[in-house]
Amino acid sequence: MSPDEQQRPLHILVLADRDWKHNDTGGNGANLWAQISRWVAAGTRVTVVAGEYPGGQRVERFGPDLVVHRMGTRATVFPRAMVAVLRGVGRDADVVLEVINGITFLTPLWLRRKPRVAMIHHVHRELFLQEFPRTGRLLFRVLESWPLRLLYGDTAFLTISEAAAGDLAREGIPRENITVEYLGVEPGEFEPIERAPDPRLIFVGRLKAYKRVELLLEVLEAVPEATLDVVGEGDHRPDIEAEVSRRGLSERVRMHGYVDGARKAELYGRAWVNVTASASEGWSLTVMEAALCATPSAALAVGGLTESIVDGETGFLARDVTELT
Secondary structure, three states: OOHHHHHOOOEEEEEOOOOOOOOOOOHHHHHHHHHHHHHHHOOOEEEEEEOOOOOOOOEEEOOOOEEEEEOOOOOOHHHHHHHHHHOOOOOOOOEEEEEEOOOOOOHHHHOOOOOEEEEEOOOOHHHHHHHOOOOHHHHHHHHHHHHHHHHOOOOEEEEOOHHHHHHHHHOOOOHHHEEEOOOOOOOOOOOOOOOOOOOEEEEEOOOOHHHOHHHHHHHHHHOOOOEEEEEOOOOOHHHHHHHHHHOOOOOOEEEEEOOOHHHHHHHHHHOOEEEEOOOOOOOOHHHHHHHHOOOOEEEEOOOOHHHHOOEOOOEEEEOOHHHHO
């Protein structure tokens, strides 16, 4: 490296299907912003190439050292990102961070000469199976499993739980190439407040099939004195609303949609228990948010939830819906 190169700030290129402002992001986006904002504060220059979304700017600058280029849909962002980088966007980057969210960017094929790190919150097998019952197994193999096994064996990986690291190892990534860093949450508006007088459960997250909110309705039916706040949006909302109606729970389930930080903190604080029956979680930031409000979490013991919840101390882990109830 020349003296001039040593003097200039480090430049990181980030490839992600969704950035932190995308209207369908979740903990993945929150983690990405938490990392990037700290890199920029430390003097690093960052270029992000991500998918576009309704209302999002094609090119958005966050100060002199952070720019986001948005292009393509959930399916087309991957080839479009490759073309954009090969044409010059972020090509002078010193290192590349690839965010794998179910589909890889295949960077070992076209960015092999750049130092690369892949960040993955969890292996997406269960997500594919839940979201695409007929084709999910094949989609998982083609879009995530086979690329990991065939191309990413020498890539450094960053993930957020030992459970996720174990799943990656089973997909052929050498364990010594995987670094585990647990997630935290900025306190912000999250703090304990007075509980609701009557039992109140809360679910916070994207409304997707793999989150299995319907199982929480089974829990609610078995606890007739309780109500459930559902906070979040997603394409599975109509199915959840139909199931709420079918079960006669309309008076006991409140569908809040998106809420701001203050309202979310209030709902966490008023709740007696934060609940999730998700089929797959790398860690679950909602457990951390609820904990800041002194609200325990109860969850099915899957993925990183077995690490973010200290069973019997900060919440409870269940093997099935009966145990969760």
